[in-house]
Amino acid sequence: MQFLRKYLDKIKPDFEPGGKFAMFRSVFDGFETFLFVPNTTSQSGVHIHDAMDSKRAMSIVVIALLPCLLFGMFNTGYQHYLALGESPGFWITFLYGFLAVLPIVAVSYMVGLGIEFTIAQWKGHEIQEGFLVSGMLIPLIVPVDTPLWMIALATAFAVVFAKEVFGGTGFNIWNVALVARAFLFFAYPSKMSGEQVFVRTDSTFGLGGGVVADGFSGATPLGQINSGGLAEVSNIAGQPLNYWDMFWGLIPGSIGETSKLCILLGAAVLLITGIANWRTMVSVFAGGIVTVWLFNIFGSSPIMQIHPLEHLLLGGFAFGAVFMATDPVTSPRTQQGKYVFGFLTGAFAILVRILNPGYPEGMMLAILLMNSFVPLIDYCVVEGNVKRRLKRNK
């Protein structure tokens, strides 16, 4: 690595203000700090610093998402060949999914990072790592058949209007990836729901061509429940699904959300490293379970009688609870606030699922709604602290 360091030192002056590549300063700086820990030393305050930085925090989240991504790729291929009624073996299945999912990941990163790099350079900031996570989350929460131009548009919209207009990473009110998802959901409703988008039936780069088998239905289990109020759900070939199927995740759905096993692995990584706060995560599940349970007791329609476990295993509930609700920037900053936020997020997700026939999935809306209430939640907790502190005067 010595030669690389020497090379960077050699070209660095060109990127300083006044150098011939000064317009790419932020990009150079981004790559330099990516390759080498910055050697800036402390000039004020403490003389030593913890080795933790935001690059590491963000990369841990990306690592935690990898199982979901890899499984999502496999599942894309699996659903495709299931629809065709073929079984070409593990590697071909994975390759199909890989080829189908990779362009989405690439587009999300290219568009998002492109905008981030440009804005960082324009404002004279360092490049902030926040989008490393958002750029990975966006592909995982969209249906695999979403057109790439839509991904690009949604990503651009989210990065600009949900993040940069607020001031960049750390200042946004709503989870960036979810804003991208919401943009798609409301701008292109016909492309974002229904039976066609969750299973890719076309060939990808010439791989996996064929005609879908008889009896194929691309509806997700959650969609089936929502439209028919079914207690029994089936896979795309019409065979019934049990809880274990839902847990392993070989079911149609957005790319990264189907396997609860992989989400559990991700949750373990986030909680062991302490990057995500367990309070939020646990409270979302608690809120969801309590709400379903109340519906179970008092509800009359079949959709209200669905078992809590099924709710947790289907759709994006678990994925949202583990990876999206725990976003430190858009969830409450106070510990007590995290409980309230998590509980209400879980509760609202279930409310939307059960009471709104238009939306099969409520997680996205619940998190975005609760994101909007975060300042209020924190305000109440802070006021509590203020009141307690004023009391000791008396």
Next chain:
Amino acid sequence: MTQIIKLKRGLDIPLKGMPREVTKHTIRSSYYTLFPDDYTGFTPKVVVKQGDEVLTGNPVMYDKNHPELKIVSPVSGVVTAINRGEKRKLQSIVILADAKNEPVDFGRKKINDLSPETIKSALADAGILALFRQRPYDRIVHPADTPRDIFISGFSSAPLAPGFDYILKGHEADFQTGLEALAMLTSGNVYLGVRAGRKGIVPDTLTTRIGNLQIVAFEGAHPTGNVGVQINRMKPVNKGEIVWTVQPQDVIITGRFFNKGVVDMTRLVALTGSEVNECDRAYYPMLPGASIEKLVKSSVTEHIALRYISGNVLTGKRIASDGSLHAGDNQVTVIPEGDETHEVLGWAMPRPGQFSVSRTYPAFLLERLTKKKYEMDARIKGGRRAMIMSNEWEKVFPMDILPEFLVRAILAQDIDKMENLGIYEVAPEDFALCEFVDTSKMELQKIVREGLDWFYKEMS
């Protein structure tokens, strides 16, 4: 039986370079430098000219707003330089020491014979009152005030901090006289915080002799030794109240002043840090303002860039290898600068040699298994960011205050919120650990210092 207060939140940074309990030769310097900036809030008016001769204890400057507050020369000699910076701001006064070290005789005094006012004015004249600090604002005291209480933290929990129980040996009488003097200055109590489980630094009988002396024991990791944390736990500062805080070595100086009748600012200074040769990590009697040149010469690692700090690694001031010990500092720390280090892909590597409170590093396991101590350099080890991670600061901030919201109020200059969220109780040093652990590498002590100064201006 003294009360014991346990603090759960905090962090002892496992740093290499603890001093051994050995006292070595006195460090004498040819010149001594006085920095008015060490006395936060002090607006200096210089009373000496270049070439003037001064005795130990002669005033060299006074505070423009409170002329009674003086800073005195720690040695006898000749004023050789008065250094000014931009806008003629006074930066330092340099005194070339003579061999005589002739002191001004203030006369021995018995505390019991003195009124509080005489004690205060005597301390002000001797330049000792300028060493005291007040909360709120963590700045110099107003001599006219009678503080609600006076707080002394009898131990420091900062990284590699010298042990006060060792420093105290041989100075017990002066320390007790100092406590007696302080007890006269307040309408309330003098609180002495001690480390739980250690042998007492004062005899139990002292509390009967000094009626308003309270001894409280503390247990827990740094910042238990921070006086601000102790105040918050014992008797918090509310709006309109003023308390004073005094460093224990300054209590000794106070006592010595009354017992001997002279100003003797000598303090035992620990030379610490991973880059100090092991045999030289010890205690050295020194005067504030003395150059550390002789102290560190031939006792530190050679051939790498070093950072010399007057004070500890969290709150100390960066000085040159021939810089001076700043007022109020009890240790000199030497660590690697680290600017020649280029670690590859630091965000992805396990980096077992790096300390972190984050469990993304193996440090949390190693610490439990091996009690590993770390050599830490001065790198920031990351880029400055906006606040991203939450609840990092709270874990090392054992006060009933929400540090993040207080910092936000300071940044927004929102007076009501600052007041409600606890600005009266904090000092920059209380945020030092928050600054250390912060993923976003924010300069919290600077933010808090500027906030306190701004707030003080607004309120006066």
